[in-house]
Amino acid sequence: MSPRADALSGLALEGAELAQAIALEAADKKAVDLLELDLRGVLGYTDYFIICSGNSERQTRAIHDGIHLGLKNEHNLLPRRVEGAAEARWILMDYLDVIVHIFTPEAREYYRLELLWGEAPRRSPATGD
Numbered sequence: 001m002s003p004r005a006d007a008l009s010g011l012a013l014e015g016a017e018l019a020q021a022i023a024l025e026a027a028d029k030k031a032v033d034l035l036e037l038d039l040r041g042v043l044g045y046t047d048y049f050i051i052c053s054g055n056s057e058r059q060t061r062a063i064h065d066g067i068h069l070g071l072k073n074e075h076n077l078l079p080r081r082v083e084g085a086a087e088a089r090w091i092l093m094d095y096l097d098v099i100v101h102i103f104t105p106e107a108r109e110y111y112r113l114e115l116l117w118g119e120a121p122r123r124s125p126a127t128g129d
Contacts, residue, residue: 012099013075017035019048022100024126025070026052029063031102035114038121048098049117050125053108057088059104066089 013021019036026034031052040047054060064085071077079093079100089107093100101113114122 013071013077015047018077018095018098020125021052021071021075022067022095022098023051023052025067025096026050026063026100026102027125028070029054029066030059031063033108034125036123036125037114037117038123039117042117046094046097046099048114049101049120050098051077051101051113052105053105053110055105057104059089060104061085063102064088064093067093071095096107 022033023034023036027061031054034050034052037049037051038047052063056062064082068079068082071079075119077095079095082092084091089104090111093102103111103113115120
């Protein structure tokens with residue numbers, strides 16, 4: 001098990017800890033422009049968005065796969081639902097407390113999801129680099 005897995009294994013992940021674990025998995029697959037939006041008090045259906053980009057549809061799939069397998073293997077967590085994985089331009093993974101958005105650069109520029117939630121506190125998650 002990796003040092004990262006040791007640090008996070010055994011936690012009942014929710015909220016900020018889950019967002020951090022997802023960010024680490026995304027960074028492992030070389031996700032770019034990784035951003036965490038704290039939506040507590042803004043939305044009623046989730047606490048955090050993790051938004052990131054892959055440089056191609058192939059990379060967005062790899063980021064999705066890395067998050068999916070990492071959380072399944074290390075924390076026994078599966079997303080409630082996944083949308084967009086077939087096209088891989090915008091993949092949404094719903095982990096209830098955290099919703100993950102994985103974009104190609106073109107899709108991210110087009111939808112500008114970060115601007116819709118401009119009032120939400122944001123940060124670049126620490127990824128252990």
